[in-house]
Amino acid sequence: MEEVYDLIILGAGPAGLSAGLYAARGNLKTLILEKGIVGGQLQVTLDVENYPGMDHVTGPQISDAMEAQTRRFGCEIMTGTKVLSVDLKSQPKIIKSDKGDFRAKSIIIASGSEHKHLGVPGENEYNGKGVSYCAVCDGAFFKNKELVVVGGGSSAVEEGNFLTKFASKVTLIHRRDELRAERILQNRFKANPKTDIIYDTVVDKIDGDFLGVTGLTLRNLKTGAVTDFKADGVFIYVGLQPNTEFLGTATANGSGSLITEAGIAVDETGKILANHKMETNIPGVYAAGDIRNTPLKQAVTAASDGSLAATMAIGFVEALEDSHLPA
Numbered sequence: 193m194e195e196v197y198d199l200i201i202l203g204a205g206p207a208g209l210s211a212g213l214y215a216a217r218g219n220l221k222t223l224i225l226e227k228g229i230v231g232g233q234l235q236v237t238l239d240v241e242n243y244p245g246m247d248h249v250t251g252p253q254i255s256d257a258m259e260a261q262t263r264r265f266g267c268e269i270m271t272g273t274k275v276l277s278v279d280l281k282s283q284p285k286i287i288k289s290d291k292g293d294f295r296a297k298s299i300i301i302a303s304g305s306e307h308k309h310l311g312v313p314g315e316n317e318y319n320g321k322g323v324s325y326c327a328v329c330d331g332a333f334f335k336n337k338e339l340v341v342v343g344g345g346s347s348a349v350e351e352g353n354f355l356t357k358f359a360s361k362v363t364l365i366h367r368r369d370e371l372r373a374e375r376i377l378q379n380r381f382k383a384n385p386k387t388d389i390i391y392d393t394v395v396d397k398i399d400g401d402f403l404g405v406t407g408l409t410l411r412n413l414k415t416g417a418v419t420d421f422k423a424d425g426v427f428i429y430v431g432l433q434p435n436t437e438f439l440g441t442a443t444a445n446g447s448g449s450l451i452t453e454a455g456i457a458v459d460e461t462g463k464i465l466a467n468h469k470m471e472t473n474i475p476g477v478y479a480a481g482d483i484r485n486t487p488l489k490q491a492v493t494a495a496s497d498g499s500l501a502a503t504m505a506i507g508f509v510e511a512l513e514d515s516h517l518p519a
């Protein structure tokens with residue numbers, strides 16, 4: 193008979209690791225399935241200045257500490273295991289992965305999000321040859337080069353600041369007339385002599401040759417003017433999309449809600465709708481971290497979501513077991 197876990201957590205970012213810690217410490221037989229390596233987006237975050245109690249640490253330092261603590265309480269973590277589909281209506285629930293099937297009484301979806309692409313000509317062609325979505329990973333390849341960062345949120349501005357350590361110049365291209373980034377990050381970027389900002393402008397095309405990126409074709413949204421802009425590399429930070437492929441396509445049901453093929457309710461951007469207890473519309477299935485419709489997407493809120501989801505899963509599994517006891 194195949195093993196049934198009390199809880200399986202999908203994703204080993206801060207939400208999944210925190211959920212694993214609380215669940216294993218709460219005595220649930222818990223497994224985390226992770227398609228890549230442990231840490232989620234923290235693996236590509238250089239300086240984290242706003243995780244309470246941990247001043248000036250790197251993202252990997254936080255996730256390494258979380259992983260060690262979670263494993264210490266007996267949570268299993270299986271990396272390199274991609275979840276492909278789920279059957280959430282059966283009990284136990286079934287998870288199909290590229291490493292086989294798993295069964296669990298309860299599930300926490302903590303699969304986070306990934307960077308959106310611009311979808312312009314040249315982006316795929318020069319991906320890895322000057323186009324990047326990770327300053328921490330690729331910044332050092334651009335010593336004394338001229339770089340462009342696309343976006344106006346905190347990630348774009350923070351990573352732009354980081355890139356000035358290597359680049360001779362970093363130009364931020366933003367489609368609006370003001371940045372959305374936290375004020376402290378904006379001020380730091382604007383005070384740096386190596387930086388510049390071009391507002392009201394979008395990238396129409398990424399240009400290059402056999403060696404890689406050579407520039408961009410830009411379009412001013414107010415004047416319509418199209419210009420060529422020289423650049424040796426482009427870092428793209430234009431938002432995140434939720435990792436929900438394994439839930440299937442979402443379609444509108446009769447009452448106007450969007451429901452995925454796996455039966456989970458999502459909002460119009462694909463993020464999972466969960467209440468303040470992290471409960472989704474399916475009993476025993478919870479969502480935590482960036483994957484859910486939360487107004488703040490940070491490591492600390494993801495960890496908080498994970499702890500709450502695990503606490504609710506403990507209650508669900510205990511109630512399920514009680515219901516099977518003889519009267």
Ligand SMILES: Cc1cc2nc3c(=O)[nH]c(=O)nc-3n(C[C@H](O)[C@H](O)[C@H](O)COP(=O)(O)OP(=O)(O)OC[C@H]3O[C@@H](n4cnc5c(N)ncnc54)[C@H](O)[C@@H]3O)c2cc1C
Pocket residue numbers: 202203204205206207208225226227228229230231232233234236237238239240241242243273274275276302303304305306347351435438480481482483489490491492494
């Ligand atoms: C560049 C950058 C800088 C940031 N800076 C900060 C900061 O300074 N402070 C801060 O608090 N936050 C910061 N954040 C945000 C923070 O990292 C995220 O909010 C947080 O990591 C979200 O955690 P999560 O666990 O919900 O999701 P994620 O970290 O996205 O983790 C989800 C995990 O699920 C896995 N997964 C996805 N799909 C599947 C599947 N099908 N099967 C199995 N596994 C799957 C992924 O591989 C990933 O490991 C930053 C993010 C970025 C990108």
